[in-house]
Amino acid sequence: MVTLAHRTPRTGAAAGGPTSFAEVRARRSHRLWIRRVDVAVVGLGATLLAALGSGVPSFWYDEAASVASADRPIPDLLRLLGTVDAVHGLYYLLLHVWFGVVGIGEWTARLPSVVGVGVAASGLVVLGYLLGDRRLAVTAGVVFAILPRTTWAATEARSSAWTMAVAVWLTVLLVTTLRRPSPTRWACYALGVACSVVLFLYSATLVAPHLLAVALIARRRLGPAALAAAAGLAATIPFVLLTVAERAQVQWIPPLDGRAVGNVLRDQWFVDSTVGAAVAWLVVLAALGAAVRRLGHGARPHAPAASTVVAACGAVLPTALLIAWSLGTTPSYLDRYVAFSTPFAAMLLAAAVLALARRPRRAAVLVGVLAVAFLPAYLSQRTAFAKPVGMDYSAAADVLAARARPGDCVLYGAASWNPTTLRIVGAARPDAVAGLVDIGLARRAADAGTFWADPLPVDALRLDGCATAWLVTDADRDTTSLVERPTGEVFTMGAGRAADTPEYAAAAAAGLRETDRTTLNLSQVIRFER
Incomplete structure (x- = not known):
């Protein structure tokens, strides 16, 4: 059997070392x-x-979940943890305190x-x-x-x-x-x-x-x-x-196969x-x-x-x-x-x-x-799109932070590779959307006690009061493809064009026209003006 014993050095003449207590102590x-x-x-x-x-690197989904959870009042965070993600609850609470000191x-x-x-x-x-x-x-x-x-x-x-x-x-x-x-x-x-x-x-x-x-x-x-x-x-x-x-929150984990x-x-x-x-x-x-x-x-x-x-x-x-x-x-x-x-x-x-x-x-x-x-x-x-499938929440947020003005409207489209709407961009980087009017928001996540906010139906969007609106949506793709990670997680990169989305159509119906488009890694940010 292996033993775990103290190793006490020999001293004195037998060890060929110092003979005085002071020397041993030194x-x-x-x-x-x-x-x-x-x-x-x-x-x-x-x-x-x-x-x-x-x-x-840009934030990705898991990190956005950390930020979105920690960036809410303690009572709302505790209510969230009572229904989902309690496994990360202590970390979220510590992160909440940290964000209160240094920001997000x-x-x-x-x-x-x-x-x-x-x-x-x-x-x-x-x-x-x-x-x-x-x-x-x-x-x-x-x-x-x-x-x-x-x-x-x-x-x-x-x-x-x-x-x-x-x-x-x-x-x-x-x-x-x-x-x-x-x-x-x-x-x-x-x-x-x-x-x-x-x-x-x-x-x-x-x-x-x-x-x-x-x-x-x-x-x-x-x-x-x-x-x-x-x-x-x-x-x-x-x-x-x-x-x-x-x-239920981990039911998405794929069964083990030969890739294990x-x-x-x-x-x-x-x-x-x-x-x-x-x-x-x-x-x-x-x-x-x-x-x-x-x-x-x-x-x-x-x-x-x-x-x-x-x-x-x-x-x-x-x-x-x-x-x-x-x-x-x-x-x-x-x-x-x-x-x-x-x-x-x-x-x-x-x-x-x-x-x-x-x-x-x-x-x-x-x-x-x-x-x-x-x-x-x-x-x-340590590259910009190092996260799974190249998620680019931070890159989209940077566009809004640099170019949008307080009072501008913002709306978020869906993305097949994203577990929720691209409103997650604002959840991950609240500083980038501060001062913007989220016209598609039905109920805040903190009020709902859920990870993500409830969106309004597209036919309920009201853009008539918007002089400038920003649409964060999926990038244009000609074909659908699947990206499978080594863990077995599968992401669908859906085909489609922003011009064909209901959000784009709602902006056009309100008299707004596209004046600029920034295409990122997986998503894009489009500016509309009246």
Whole structure:
């Protein structure tokens, strides 16, 4: 059995080191200072890498849902969470407070995620020190910072980055509690489990790898660990029941098929980076091959390091549980839903790097190779239309913000690739439509207690009082096509022309004529004047 023990340095003549208590104390103080520097430098570096270009991509549907939910009074937000999306409720509440301080925009909405990446990277360095040594700690933190799933999370106004941070620090708390158990520490771990589940329901699957790791590295602590985990999960039962009652909101998740293998091996941790995934898996396989060869040459088998046990459990078990659940009951697995497993995958990859390159310079070169392989994905994530199927809500909002004047009318058409009307553009970027008259609005989303506002029927539109009107609608297309993402999600890019839409016809019937048109990636903005 793997053991999790304190590593206390030998002192005195037997160690060939300092003989006085003051010298021992000074050495320990120096090592602690080095650790703190490593934690700070890796965390800050990960934050800066995550921040670069994070505000460039246009918002997409999921982010618009975050903004539209958080940008309403607390009573209205709580009413919404009582019927839909309670699974993201804590994140929306925190985002509501944040928006009250900094306002809404692509950069500000994603800045919490950028910070979350840095917090997770710092925590992984701490965990690496607890389970290994400095080489493992720093390498794991750096590998985590450059993984495509990590850099992707920084460009999402969703809770993914913070699920990573909570997963890491909850594991740090567990390891420190295993080393120095006390009722207070076990109570804190139970509280941490509860908070992680409320932040994102699927984080509950982290309990299984935690308990398996405890069984393997500190079996005598399994009882208290199981009791604390059970207490934390029990505290979330009301929340879980609420989210189960709202399960209809995930019925769109496609059933698993043969693509699931690619989702796990590539997109789960190496988003849209086929080359990066191939290089990373080659490193892992090469490290395993080297271990097998050493055994073949008569080397004595060693018990796996505690870091390997914890990392393997954290990387593999949540995915396995969700896939098993999806196959046995309801489809629930999407690669981005297990983003919290990314730090553990990073630690596994770091261990593979160090197994292959025992010298620091060689390890740095190998990490550099990984960084180069991941670079195209990083750059692609930070382009204007990097979001699924190239959604362009921000681009449309920018047109309105730059060209529309207060008092102008605005109306929104439908788009086959969009789950609601393109009024979502204004929901994602309320600053862009401030001062405009939404003539197609029947009832605000906050008043309806729903995600999206209720539109008026087109025949009820009244444009007679509009001197200038703006129509946000789908782009013109000659043919219908389907775009299928690696997850199995299918988007229909419908054929049609703006001139044939009922909104365009209503504007023309009111005596307005088209004077300008801006075509974007998926949508277009048309100006009418009387």
